[in-house]
Structures are given as structure tokens and as C-alpha cells.
Amino acid sequence: MVELDHIGIAVPALGPALERWRPIAGAPDGPPEVVASQRVRVAFLRAGPAEVELLEPTGPDSAVARFLARRGEGLHHLAFRVPSVDAALAEVAQRGGAVVDRVGRPGSRGRRVGFAHPTAFDGVLVEFVERP
């Protein structure tokens, strides 16, 4: 069993979104960070034991830009904290689930992350997060 780490929400622009979520989740835990490998700019807001991650695409070639074009803004992914991203991805693959990443890669805030494919979890894009 693993713990929920954060919920990713795709938005066209961080600024107005941060204002809208402030009454629920307070101020962000720091300035927005660009995650170059995923072509997004992100901000994390604390909601009790978990966090809300707002994701803004940095260009039209971002997967989040394609998500926004296809489905519109809204819930994008669920991230779970695991001891080993590689092991979690391998476990999904072993039971026949599709994965986006075979092994972990660098994510925001110095963490190692990896994504399963939405078909593996009832249409939900699941991210595994390994803290340093």
C-alpha cells in the first residue's frame, strides 16, 4: 500500500488558477518551477496531508498542452509516494499494465518520478514519486 503524494491539475495559466485555489489550498509552497523534461511550469499547494499540483504547459509540444486541447482544463494525474519508482513501474508492467516510463526520470523538486499509462488504472494517469 502506498500513500497519495499529490493530485495534478492541468490549467492554461498558473496565475489565475493559483488565485482560484487559494481559498482551498492556501499559498503555494514556493515560486513556480519549470520542469523542462515535461515542458510544464508547476506550483504545489498544500491541502492537508496531500498536495495539489497546478500544471501549466510551457509550449504547444507539451503533453499537458495536448491534454488541455483534447479534454480541457481539469484533473490530470494522481501521484503516489513509493519507496522505489522502478519497482512500482515494474510491478505494473508485470501484471500486464502499460507504462509510459520503463524506469524513473527526474521530476520537480529533485524527486524521481515515473508514469504508468492511464489504461493500467481505469483511465487515471498514475505517477509514482520517490523522495530523495
Added chain:
Amino acid sequence: MVELDHIGIAVPALGPALERWRPIAGAPDGPPEVVASQRVRVAFLRAGPAEVELLEPTGPDSAVARFLARRGEGLHHLAFRVPSVDAALAEVAQRGGAVVDRVGRPGSRGRRVGFAHPTAFDGVLVEFVERP
């Protein structure tokens, strides 16, 4: 600031979905419950400090059935724990956000719940939950 309570995921059938989420979220906290007012059958799985709620429509007139037909299975809503559902809904309405419910109504597990409209939170259907 409020705390995340659970994440709702729309699925066509609870049985296979429970099996798919078991490696992440373990066994459900009890047998599935029918929430007649929302025309869904739900199961809750613990993921650390928050829960994953799997929602299966009980008929084609369920909002979750319409969601599945329109968007497919996947992330459906975010629920936040608040001291007062009525006050949380009023706060959203006061700042110009649309709400589905003006006041709270009975939810699963004896809780009082109320929904804001997705337009109020960047396309995310937000539920407020008041524990008994």
C-alpha cells in the same frame, strides 16, 4: 485551508476496478455502498492519509453514467474536508463561482456533502465533505 478527503474515480464496474487498484490502495474499507441520491455504488480505498473512491453508476440516468459516456472512465472529482459544507458552498458562490448544490445533502457513510461546479475550480468538480 482545508484537507483533501478523497479522490473520486468513475468506473463502469466496481469489481475489476477494485482488483486494479489493490496493489496501490489495498482492500476497500468495507462492502460497496449504494448512494441512492447520486445513483452510484461506491467503494473507498485508503491511500495513506487520503482515500480513493471508486464510483460505479447504478443506472443510465446517473451523472456518473453521463460522465463515462462523455469522457470515459477516469478522475471524476476531488473532495475536501471542511467544518461546514454550507459555509464552503456559500464562500464559492460569494466570490462568483458556480455551485451544483446551494446547501449540503446526504452523502455516503453518513456524511453531509455538497458540490461546486467545475467552472469554479479550473474544470475540477470539487466536493465538500462534513464529517458527522
